[in-house]
Amino acid sequence: MSAPGTLPFCLRLLRRQLVLAFRRPIEIGNPLLFFAMVVALFPLGLGPAPEQLSGFAPGILWIIALLSNLLTSDAVFRSDFEDGSLEQLLLSPQPLFLSVLAYIAAHWLVTGVLLALVSPVFALMLNLPVQAVGVLVASLLLGSAVLSLVGCIGAALTVGLKRGGMLISLLILPFYMPVLIFGSAAVQGAVTGVPAGPYLAILGAMLCLAIALAPLAIAAGLRISVDA
Amino acid sequence: MPDTPTAHRPLLSASGLSLERGGRELFSALSFEVLPGHLLQIEGANGAGKTSLIRILAGLSRYGFTGSVTRHAPLLYLGHQAGVKALLTPRENLAWHVGGEGDYDDERIRDALARVGLYGYENVPSHALSAGQHRRVNLARLYLSESPLWLLDEPFTAIDRSGVLDLENLLVEHVERGGAVVMTSHQALQVTYEVRFLSLLEGLRL
Structure with missing residues (x-):
């Protein structure tokens, strides 16, 4: 008997992570609840004038998506670190680059993709013009994948620390900025009638770069965290 | 030899x-x-x-x-921590193990779990198992593994007397x-x- 192929192994990891996530639905619900709460609070703080809200909507929606991603990325490797599974992952004969991508894909599916799918509801609550909703979903899908990839670098570096939450924010927030800028600019563009294509293309380019480089950094970060 | x-x-x-x-x-x-x-x-x-x-x-x-x-x-390393996920059943823990050593069908996993005294516990959520049973789920990997070199860190921790005896026999067999x-x-x-x-x-x- 030989070791499973790389692709079947990665799919198995993805399935494992998804099953683990769905057996603890509260972890999936938390970011969505956070999203809903903040969206509901903004009109109370800014005043309920519809024109004003729709002007702020792209920025608000993107900032909340970013923060809820930040809240969840801390936990990606934590339970595996605590119960020793991470050591086994590092010793596995499989390429760590791709195993790490499977972990990130699972994280993206239960945070970024879910947020992007429910975002039209929140967009309507903030009176975002209907023609911008498609771009919002597309930009969130692309952007949240970049956020997950970058967030996992911070998670890998801080997984060995008892209280890594604040440190992770300091480490990775600077790398979140470009995603926020181009993501909200894409939606803003769609609102004002500017073509959103170039912004989405830049987000796509960031995603390609992140897929190529982030797993290397994550793998190195995990090895350092387990070694320490 | x-x-x-x-x-x-x-x-x-x-x-x-x-x-x-x-x-x-x-x-x-x-x-x-x-x-x-x-x-x-x-x-x-x-x-x-x-x-x-x-x-x-x-x-x-x-x-x-x-x-x-x-x-x-190839080596198999078992450390202090069991590496068993409480939210997965023993069968899932072994079938989807992050060690990625091999593809095990249900029958092999059932056999391995039976060898460590967990017959009938295959599909019980692992959070319902005791600490010693978690260690046993981890030890079941020894029955599945084909790696020639085993590195075991305190394998007898939290294992009862008959389990220790089985494990000693397994090591000699290996x-x-x-x-x-x-x-x-x-x-x-x-x-x-x-x-x-x-x-x-x-x-x-x-």
């Missing part, structure tokens, strides 16, 4: 290993080879550096020590098949097989 050409090719060789922690030298210039058929027990008091050594041998510790380790064969075991334990092994001892201060002795 089977008399084949591969019998004398080391599965693992360590040369000149030295480790210092907190200004204290745990071991220095430790050199040894692990050949097929070796059952090697690392000796030392608490804090002597047994776990550090076994993590260096496994390749988990890569910095902070001098010397070199060469691994010539080395008789041409595998090798490097383990740390404070208990003396009750086996009718030549156990080699590695003292962290004095090196290899019989």
